[in-house]
Amino acid sequence: MQTTAQARQPVALPVPTAENGGRYAGIAMMFGSGLSNQVGAAIGSLAFPVIGPAGVVAVRQWIAAVALLAVGRPRLRAFTRRQWQPVLLLAAVFATMNLSLYSAIDRIGLGLAVTLEFLGPLAVALAASRRVVDLGCAVAAAAGVVALTRPQPTTDYVGIGLALLAAVCWASYILLNRSVGRRLPGAEGTAASAGLSGLLFVPIGIVVLIQHPPTPAALGCAAAAGILSSAVPFLIDMLALRRVPAHFFGIFMSINPVLAAVVGLVFLGQNLQVLEWLSIAAIVAANVVSVVTARR
Structure with missing residues (x-):
């Protein structure tokens, strides 16, 4: 709130605050998380022909578990019942989200799967926001995602169901990760x-890798995906959700299709058309408006 002396000043320059600094740090974290996720996904997809989506996800989960346990070093015996609850739920959601999304991509393609999955964070943004401008930004970002991915009609209802399951898991992931970050210090909850x-993927991974023997290159790609698409985003998202509201996180997740398009262009040589660049501009503009107009 402004004081009387501040109100008399003709020009008021913005004063940096701890809250603003936390928000900007959260934005930088979310961008880094999304970029790491998409680069890892591009590398992991190279292993699909050898070990399939389930094999890649299994290796991803194992590598992420080892990396985060080494970083977080959770004191499991010290966890209270109240702390264990979101940790257990987040573990189940994290495993289900990755497996359902990769399985959906394998059945209905990347465009439709990504579009349906984005319904999760979009729902969080629409449900949690109390500002009309945030609702408008969420809708604009959603329109940009649809235009960018250009989903094609399909009668594969199993694939559609898997993508919608991934959407529910992504929404739950946002809310549970925020809860874990509040109830446990550091990265202990995330690591647990x-x-x-x-552990949930041990039996799945053993069966898949026996049926589809991996090559060293495939294992390397899946391991890289585990670090870049699981361990790094999982940790950064938890830290970011301590600094930004859940609805803003949901809106900002629309940047992932943009980063996927750019990563595809740079790493995989996938060219973008004019409509795709316009879609990217619309998504970025929606996020910029949400950030600039954010209130305390």
Whole structure:
């Protein structure tokens, strides 16, 4: 609130605050998380022909578990019942989200799967926001995602169901990660969730890798995806959700299709058309408006 002396000043320059600094740090974290996620996904996709989506996800979960347990070093015996609850739920959600999304991509393609999955964070943004401008930004970002991915009609209802399951998991991931970050210090909760998620994939991974023997190159690609698409985003998202509201995080997740398009252009040589660049501009503009107009 302005004082009387401040109100008399003809020009008021913005004063940096701890809250603003935390928000900007959260934005930088979310961008870094999205970029790491998409680069990892591009590398991991190279292993699909050898070990399939389930094999890549299994290796991803194992690598993420080892990396995050080494960083977080959770004191599991000290966890209270109240702390264990979101950790267990997050582990189940994290495992289900990755497997359902990769399985959906394998059945209905990347464009439709990504579009349907984005319904998760979009729902969080629409449900949690109390500002008309945020609602408008969420809708504009959603329109940009649809135009960017250009989903094609399909009658594969199993694939559609898997993508919608991934959307529910992504929404739950946002809310549970925020809860874990509030209830546990540092990265302990994140590490515990990743470790439990990795355990869930032990029987799945063993069966898949026996049926589809991996090559060293495929294992390397899947391991890189585990670090870049699981361990790094999982940790950064938890830290970011301590600094930004859940609805803003949901809106900002629309940047992922943009980063995917750019990563595809740079790393995989996938050219973008004019409509795709316009879609990217619309998504970026929606995020910029949401950031600039944000209130305390």
